[in-house]
Amino acid sequence: MITDTRGIVLRQVKTIGGRRMISLFTEQYGKIGAGVTVSERGKSRNAAAMSPFAYGNYELYISHGRFHLNKGQVIKNFYRIGADVDRYMAAAYGLELCDKLLEEEVPAKDLFELTVEFLSTMEERKSRYGTILLAYKIKLLACLGALPVLDRCACCGKPGKHLMFSIPEGGLVCEDCLAGMAQDGTDALLYKVDFVILDILDHILKNALSSLQKAALDEGLESQINTIIDRFITYHLDPGDLKAGSVRIEQTEV
Numbered sequence: 001m002i003t004d005t006r007g008i009v010l011r012q013v014k015t016i017g018g019r020r021m022i023s024l025f026t027e028q029y030g031k032i033g034a035g036v037t038v039s040e041r042g043k044s045r046n047a048a049a050m051s052p053f054a055y056g057n058y059e060l061y062i063s064h065g066r067f068h069l070n071k072g073q074v075i076k077n078f079y080r081i082g083a084d085v086d087r088y089m090a091a092a093y094g095l096e097l098c099d100k101l102l103e104e105e106v107p108a109k110d111l112f113e114l115t116v117e118f119l120s121t122m123e124e125r126k127s128r129y130g131t132i133l134l135a136y137k138i139k140l141l142a143c144l145g146a147l148p149v150l151d152r153c154a155c156c157g158k159p160g161k162h163l164m165f166s167i168p169e170g171g172l173v174c175e176d177c178l179a180g181m182a183q184d185g186t187d188a189l190l191y192k193v194d195f196v197i198l199d200i201l202d203h204i205l206k207n208a209l210s211s212l213q214k215a216a217l218d219e220g221l222e223s224q225i226n227t228i229i230d231r232f233i234t235y236h237l238d239p240g241d242l243k244a245g246s247v248r249i250e251q252t253e254v
């Protein structure tokens with residue numbers, strides 16, 4: 001069967017024998033691994049559509065449950081993301097996280113649209129890329145149905161905006177449960193939050209990523225929220241080591 005779908009290239013994988021595979025986040029099928037069957041002649045024509053960050057229309061040939069990529073045509077290649085190392089790093093981190101958290105072949109249309117929006121917003125952004133990356137991470141959790149509990153106690157369900165965040169419990173915890181934890185002497189991985197932080201999270205969740213284009217968070221608050229969200233993701237979703245987070249990636253030619 002031959003089919004067309006929009007897609008975002010997450011990464012290229014070289015397999016044994018030099019055959020190329022592409023990890024492609026498709027609108028229709030979710031994340032797939034597709035062997036590249038582009039002919040020698042078609043290679044240069046399709047090269048732009050096969051490189052990471054590329055967003056395009058892809059023709060897939062599906063046979064015996066395997067995907068083969070026949071050709072691709074770029075809708076947008078977000079080439080300006082690569083013009084600034086910090087911007088590139090932040091975008092690469094977001095894409096890698098998305099790659100790690102996506103299950104193979106499970107459609108995730110909301111996350112697909114969010115990721116296109118993330119790359120577009122990042123491309124237009126002039127500085128403070130961390131704010132957009134943080135907002136993307138939070139919205140990504142929402143798309144995956146894995147948001148922390150923010151409107152009640154994650155332990156007992158008591159409604160309200162509680163001001164302690166427990167990583168293992170997966171969200172805010174009330175004072176009663178907190179007292180219980182202190183008695184148990186459990187290492188609760190607790191973080192103090194305040195109404196400003198809760199308002200920021202609320203704002204990010206209620207507004208489109210692109211509407212945050214000109215927003216920059218206070219750096220101290222941004223780093224506090226980042227720590228909580230990163231710990232939460234590591235604890236509950238185990239994305240493994242993210243290369244883009246620790247290693248300076250060499251810029252690809254654009």
Ligand SMILES: [Zn+2]
Nearest residue numbers: 153156174177
């Ligand atoms: Zn409670």
